[in-house]
Amino acid sequence: MxxxxxxxxxxxxxxxxxxxxxxxxxxxxxxxxxxxxxxxxxxxxxxxxxxxxxxxxxxxxxxxxxxxxxxxxxxxxxxxxxxxxxxxxxxxxxxxxxxxxxxxxxxxxxxxxxxxxxxxxxxxxxxxxxxxxxxxxxxxxxxxxxxxxxxxxxxxKVLADVGLLGMPNAGKSTLIRAVSAARPKVADYPFTTLHPHLGVVRVDQNRSFVVADIPGLIEGAAEGAGLGHQFLRHLARTSLLLHLVDLAPLDAGADPVKDAKAIVRELRKYDQGLHRKPRWLVLNKADLLAPEVREKSAKKFATDLGWKGKSFIISALTGEGCKALTYAIMGYLEESQKRLAAKEKQERKPQINADERR
Ligand SMILES: Nc1nc2c(ncn2[C@@H]2O[C@H](COP(=O)(O)OP(=O)(O)OP(=O)(O)O)[C@@H](O)[C@H]2O)c(=O)[nH]1
Ligand SMILES: [Mg+2]
The missing domain is CATH 2.70.210.12 (GTP1/OBG domain)
Known part of the structure; x- marks a missing residue:
């Protein structure tokens, strides 16, 4: 449908x-x-x-x-x-x-x-x-x-805890298939995913979170390039964004750093709030790089991008690094939930004191 x-x-x-x-x-x-x-x-x-x-x-x-x-x-x-x-x-x-x-x-x-x-x-x-x-x-x-x-x-606006962001073919759908029971289509051509898919990631029996896989984003999306950027609305309610990057693009002329910057620009054009949302870098397709160069390429990529936040190296295809990623996400979500609850409690406090004084 x-x-x-x-x-x-x-x-x-x-x-x-x-x-x-x-x-x-x-x-x-x-x-x-x-x-x-x-x-x-x-x-x-x-x-x-x-x-x-x-x-x-x-x-x-x-x-x-x-x-x-x-x-x-x-x-x-x-x-x-x-x-x-x-x-x-x-x-x-x-x-x-x-x-x-x-x-x-x-x-x-x-x-x-x-x-x-x-x-x-x-x-x-x-x-x-x-x-x-x-x-x-x-x-x-x-x-x-x-x-x-x-x-x-x-x-x-779909309800998900985590949103996947990235160029077409970065491996977003492959990742959601690797970590959840969701089965969006995967293919080696751009814009395979045309609408959001949700996947529930179970880290153990009682702990889970929801990931949203959305279509790929490209430079000029705000002006309608590719599938446009309207589908970014589905990331509005997430607590964390994963920016997926293809570490080993097939196309020799591809420039992953430039592409990653373009994604961030498009994000900002769509909505400042979305741009400020916590975002982690997920470097995918590590299996295509020799083990000894992975770390080095990842570091170089982060430096060239000027990225100071959290980053992960994974292979959505082989599953390598995916477990560590999902545990880190679960931990992060639980922490922010706790912080939010504490903040709400804090905000309610002065109210009680003011009442007592009367
Ligand atoms: N070698 C390798 N190939 C991968 C990996 N992840 C994805 N691929 C391949 O990359 C291609 C694109 O993967 P998708 O998961 O469809 O990419 P997507 O980001 O969902 O793409 P769109 O839906 O078009 O935005 C497919 O041929 C995948 O098999 C990986 O970790 N390693
Ligand atoms: Mg896809």
């Missing part, structure tokens, strides 16, 4: 049914009182995150979603029936924003999360509500309220 990570839709909730003015007419009861019931509520529209759905493709085809109107009230104290609500099922990780206001209204980040997108109109009141001591035969009733309607943007 085609992977679609963005869609614009319109949601129109149902109108409330009108209330009604009616009077009781019964044999032997000369002047029956008012008995006009209320209108039913219009149907509302909700979004619900569902782990069984992994693309927004359905919303490319069905753009307008309309809930039914509530039924009109009737005589004999009968209320109109409310219209059923509609649930739009979306992938986990879908962010919904109001297109006109430009603001995010929901981030459906776990299975079962739901958000109200458009509220159905209230039903109108029937004349039985307007009876009073001075008006025993009211003819008033109110109309149902219109339902809300809005234009929405749905954006899928």
């Amino acid at each position: 085609k992977f679609i990570d963005e869609a614009i839709i319109e949601v129109i909730a149902g109108k409330g049914g009108d209330g009604v003015a009616s009077f009781r007419r019964e044999k032997f009861v000369p002047r029956g009182g008012p008995d006009g019931g209320d209108g039913g509520r219009g149907g509302s529209i909700h979004a619900v995150a569902d782990r069984n759905i992994n693309t927004l493709i359905d919303y490319r085809y069905a753009r307008i979603h309309r809930a039914k109107n509530g039924e009109k009230g009737q005589g004999s104290d009968c209320y109109g029936r409310s219209a059923p609500d509609i649930e739009l099922r979306v992938p986990v990780g879908t962010v919904v924003s109001d297109l006109d206001a430009g603001e995010v209204i929901a981030d459906l980040d776990r299975h079962g999360a739901r958000a109200l997108l458009a509220k159905g109109g209230k039903g109108g009141l029937g004349n039985l509500h307007f009876k009073s001591s001075i008006n025993r035969a009211p003819r008033q009733f109110t109309r149902g309220e219109p339902g809300e309607s809005r234009k929405l943007k749905l954006e899928l």
Whole structure:
């Protein structure tokens, strides 16, 4: 199935049914009182995150979603029936924003999360509500309220702890196959991967993290070169980026240092926040280099790039170095989780003290 990570839709909730003015007419009861019931509520529209759905493709085809109107009230104290609500099922990780206001209204980040997108109109009141001591035969009733309607943007941002970044053919998909059960296609031509794949990496029985494999990035992606750079949105929620580099490119004219710099530039052009995210260098295809030159080539590469951060030498093909890498990632994620929890605790503290002083 085609992977679609963005869609614009319109949601129109149902109108409330009108209330009604009616009077009781019964044999032997000369002047029956008012008995006009209320209108039913219009149907509302909700979004619900569902782990069984992994693309927004359905919303490319069905753009307008309309809930039914509530039924009109009737005589004999009968209320109109409310219209059923509609649930739009979306992938986990879908962010919904109001297109006109430009603001995010929901981030459906776990299975079962739901958000109200458009509220159905209230039903109108029937004349039985307007009876009073001075008006025993009211003819008033109110109309149902219109339902809300809005234009929405749905954006899928996959939920992963770690994102893979690199030129086409760097071996991103090979790596995710080596460390997880995910099976994205691997081939020796550029842009094999066309949409994100998630893989769960289990380091032991109770410890795991999620990696996102995304398409390759090339110079000029911001201007649309290759597959563009829109898919970088899937790295937005990760805690760590792995910049994968082919240490032994087949193409003799290739310049891995220049290419690596281009990737970083594209990252910055896409989003400053993504550019500032922790990033590790992963030098791949070590199996193509003789063991005695690996370290040296890796060092030279890092120096030429001006890289001072963490780096790893691996072979995604043979699996060499992959275990050490995944353990380092797991450790890093657990550390940052701890730091985050400590920071949150720290931030809550002054609040308690201020309360105590009072
Ligand atoms: N020798 C060797 N070949 C590798 C290694 N990793 C990947 N390859 C090969 O490099 C080619 C590209 O690998 P992919 O995993 O498809 O690369 P990718 O980064 O996912 O590429 P795109 O999806 O096109 O961006 C394939 O022919 C792989 O078999 C490695 O560690 N050693
Ligand atoms: Mg790939």
